[in-house]
Amino acid sequence: MNLSPNFSLEELTxxxxxxxxxxxxxxxxxxxxxxxxxxxxxxxxxxxxxxNPVDIDSGYRSQALNAAVGxxxxxxxxxxxxxxxxxxxxxSPAQIVSALQASGIAFDQLIQEGTWVHISFAPxxxxxxxxxxxxxxxTYSVIS
Numbered sequence: 001m002n003l004s005p006n007f008s009l010e011e012l013t014x015x016x017x018x019x020x021x022x023x024x025x026x027x028x029x030x031x032x033x034x035x036x037x038x039x040x041x042x043x044x045x046x047x048x049x050x051x052n053p054v055d056i057d058s059g060y061r062s063q064a065l066n067a068a069v070g071x072x073x074x075x076x077x078x079x080x081x082x083x084x085x086x087x088x089x090x091x092s093p094a095q096i097v098s099a100l101q102a103s104g105i106a107f108d109q110l111i112q113e114g115t116w117v118h119i120s121f122a123p124x125x126x127x128x129x130x131x132x133x134x135x136x137x138x139t140y141s142v143i144s
Contacts (some may be wrong), residue, residue: 003039012059034080
């Protein structure tokens with residue numbers, strides 16, 4: 001099922017961890033509208049990054065999958081608002097975050113998380129830009 005021209009429901013719910021661990025990561029029908037918002041936001045990201053393919057590593061996460069990957073209890077992934085991604089043809093996660101921070105695209109959170117980028121389109125739209133520091137414990141600092 002296509003959620004937008006370049007993003008499908010299957011792509012935004014696929015998880016190699018879920019597959020490997022036998023976790024059902026099917027999004028409930030109540031989450032589909034949120035995933036459509038996420039897909040629309042990712043279309044803007046893709047366009048801003050030169051139309052280059054955006055590779056989704058993690059989109060929607062069921063409770064079981066979120067626990068398996070060590071996600072926080074209130075993760076935007078649980079509601080289908082967030083995706084972790086890379087855009088190999090554009091540049092590094094730092095370059096992507098820098099570009100998107102200056103893009104004017106409305107988002108809730110944009111996080112440089114090591115080797116990937118997290119973006120959320122939750123309704124709060126805080127325009128929060130963070131850098132993850134992996135611990136223990138994992139902490140975040142604001143990128144100004």
